[in-house]
Amino acid sequence: MAEVETAPGTLRPGGRTARVRAAVLRAAEDALIECGVDGIDLAEIARRAEVGKTTVYRRWGNAGALVADLLEDMAEQSVARTETGSLDGDLRANARLVVRTLTDERQGALFKAMIAAAANDERTAEALHRFYATRIQEWAPCVTQAVERGEIPDGTDAPEVIRAVSAPLYYRFLASGDPLDETVADRAAHAATCAARAGAYAKPREARP
Amino acid sequence: MAEVETAPGTLRPGGRTARVRAAVLRAAEDALIECGVDGIDLAEIARRAEVGKTTVYRRWGNAGALVADLLEDMAEQSVARTETGSLDGDLRANARLVVRTLTDERQGALFKAMIAAAANDERTAEALHRFYATRIQEWAPCVTQAVERGEIPDGTDAPEVIRAVSAPLYYRFLASGDPLDETVADRAAHAATCAARAGAYAKPREARP
Numbered sequence: 001m002a003e004v005e006t007a008p009g010t011l012r013p014g015g016r017t018a019r020v021r022a023a024v025l026r027a028a029e030d031a032l033i034e035c036g037v038d039g040i041d042l043a044e045i046a047r048r049a050e051v052g053k054t055t056v057y058r059r060w061g062n063a064g065a066l067v068a069d070l071l072e073d074m075a076e077q078s079v080a081r082t083e084t085g086s087l088d089g090d091l092r093a094n095a096r097l098v099v100r101t102l103t104d105e106r107q108g109a110l111f112k113a114m115i116a117a118a119a120n121d122e123r124t125a126e127a128l129h130r131f132y133a134t135r136i137q138e139w140a141p142c143v144t145q146a147v148e149r150g151e152i153p154d155g156t157d158a159p160e161v162i163r164a165v166s167a168p169l170y171y172r173f174l175a176s177g178d179p180l181d182e183t184v185a186d187r188a189a190h191a192a193t194c195a196a197r198a199g200a201y202a203k204p205r206e207a208r209p
Numbered sequence: 210m211a212e213v214e215t216a217p218g219t220l221r222p223g224g225r226t227a228r229v230r231a232a233v234l235r236a237a238e239d240a241l242i243e244c245g246v247d248g249i250d251l252a253e254i255a256r257r258a259e260v261g262k263t264t265v266y267r268r269w270g271n272a273g274a275l276v277a278d279l280l281e282d283m284a285e286q287s288v289a290r291t292e293t294g295s296l297d298g299d300l301r302a303n304a305r306l307v308v309r310t311l312t313d314e315r316q317g318a319l320f321k322a323m324i325a326a327a328a329n330d331e332r333t334a335e336a337l338h339r340f341y342a343t344r345i346q347e348w349a350p351c352v353t354q355a356v357e358r359g360e361i362p363d364g365t366d367a368p369e370v371i372r373a374v375s376a377p378l379y380y381r382f383l384a385s386g387d388p389l390d391e392t393v394a395d396r397a398a399h400a401a402t403c404a405a406r407a408g409a410y411a412k413p414r415e416a417r418p
Contacts, residue, residue, distance in 0.1 A: 036329045038247075115383055116325035120245045129386030136385070163385060164377055164400060170384050171376035174324055176345070177338030178372070187409065191373060194407035195400035 023049040024056060025070050032067070033109045037117035040066060067117045068127035075134040087146035087196065091165050091189035094139050098166050099185040102173045115174060136162045143196070152196045157203045164192040164201070232258040233265060234279050241276070242318045246326035249275060276326045277336035284343040296355035296405065300374050300398035303348050307375050308394040311382045324383060345371045352405070361405040366412045373401040373410070 014022075027048035031039040040063035046056040060066040082093035101107045118125040136159045143158035168188045172178045195201060223231075236257035240248040249272035255265040269275040291302035310316045327334040345368045352367035377397040381387045404410060 038329070112328040116328040119321040119325040119383075120247070125386065128384065132385040160396070163380055163387070166384070167376035167380035168373055170380050171372060174328075174383055175337065175375070175379050176341040176372060177334060187369070191401075191404035191409040194409045195403040198403035198407065200396065200400040200403045 020049075020051050020055060020059075021069075021073075024051055024060070024066070025073050028066050028070050029110060032070075032113040032117075033106050036109075036113045037063070037067070037120070039113075040117075042066070064117070064121035064123045067114060067121070067124045071114060071124070071127035071131045075131045078134055078138055081139045081142060083142070083145075087142060087151050088190060088193045090139075090142035090146075091161070091192055092186055094142070094162070095165050095169065095185035095189040096182060098169045099180050099182065102169060103180050108173070112174070135166075139165075146196070152193075153199045153202050155202045156196055156199075157201045160201045161192055161196050164195065165189055229258075229260050229264060229268075230278075230282075233260055233269070233275070234282050237275050237279050238319060241279075241322040241326075242315050245318075245322045246272070246276070246329070248322075249326075251275070273326070273330035273332045276323060276330070276333045280323060280333070280336035280340045284340045287343055287347055290348045290351060292351070292354075296351060296360050297399060297402045299348075299351035299355075300370070300401055301395055303351070303371070304374050304378065304394035304398040305391060307378045308389050308391065311378060312389050317382070321383070344375075348374075355405070361402075362408045362411050364411045365405055365408075366410045369410045370401055370405050373404065374398055 024045060027045045028040060030048065031041075031045060042056050042060065042063065043053050045066070046053040049056070060069060079097065082090060082097075084090050084093060102111060114124070114128060118128040139162045140158040143152070143156060143161045146152050147154055147156055147158075165188050168191070169180060169185065172180050172184065178184075233254060236254045237249060239257065240250075240254060251265050251269065251272065252262050254275070255262040258265070269278060288306065291299060291306075293299050293302060311320060323333070323337060327337040348371045349367040352361070352365060352370045355361050356363055356365055356367075374397050377400070378389060378394065381389050381393065387393075
């Protein structure tokens, strides 16, 4: 299995409830990858997961809620950040992880389907936003540590730097369709580092704590 | 009407064929805005556009082809770039235009629906990529002119700088859900300018013409 940003559907220890959730989320993930968001049919998911239909309808109720729960699960299992000792190195590790995830056949299809689902369903959109908030929070200390090391100006907006690394990769993935590879990842990281060094992500003075 | 990145569905002079196309594209746009991509039903579009069903089926055939044609039309009507005399100013004008488009209720819903449609249909995806290629091409001279003025290094990858301006705006719009406003637009433009000045978008020497 390719190293990916998250490893949804991984079986974790737990009781029957946890096992049912894991099986249903895994089936939902497979359906999204194979057919996109229109592939989420609760009865079919129950059949694939070998779980009673009533359980699935009672617990999740509809496709939007199920995709939202899958996103919660992916956020919980989000891979820990890498520490390399320099901002450019840390951001490069982050960018390469994002590129590996989005170019992985299964994960790429899954992210595309979940983002398309979020366009049509408010609950899915909220879960998607929480997923990215978790990811951004996980990587933000790279930036605060770079401030402490004196690499970038005091008052740099850490979440904004992390967003700036992912942004060109997602723009290619979702909008422009331009290629995604390690060179693109490294350039996204380096551009964010350069802009951070120049103070482009410094918070306005009144916004600082 | 808010000033927007493109003005799809605008009536232009032309013969019957052009009038039919304009009416059908306008109806497709309304359906996408109201119901998302699942709202594209060719018979319903024909009814709304007051055009014969046979004409619509013969000319477009399916929802994917119709969304693709809408994107072609939007690319043709793309708003001309702004020239302010400085890279930061030009990129800021571009970023503010993107933010106005994505935060406009109708245009934002339209872009979200088209991007979701592209996740499920290869032909729509290709049309989406051509739309962004046209937009990027339209704004790239801002960067080449900045090179000529000596603002940024020789060999800067112009399309990549333009992508870098839109990327953080689309990332917020499609993925993270963080707010989109003029401050965010200006920061995206300024970060791209800073990174360009630092040489982060310089093409590798062997890739230059």
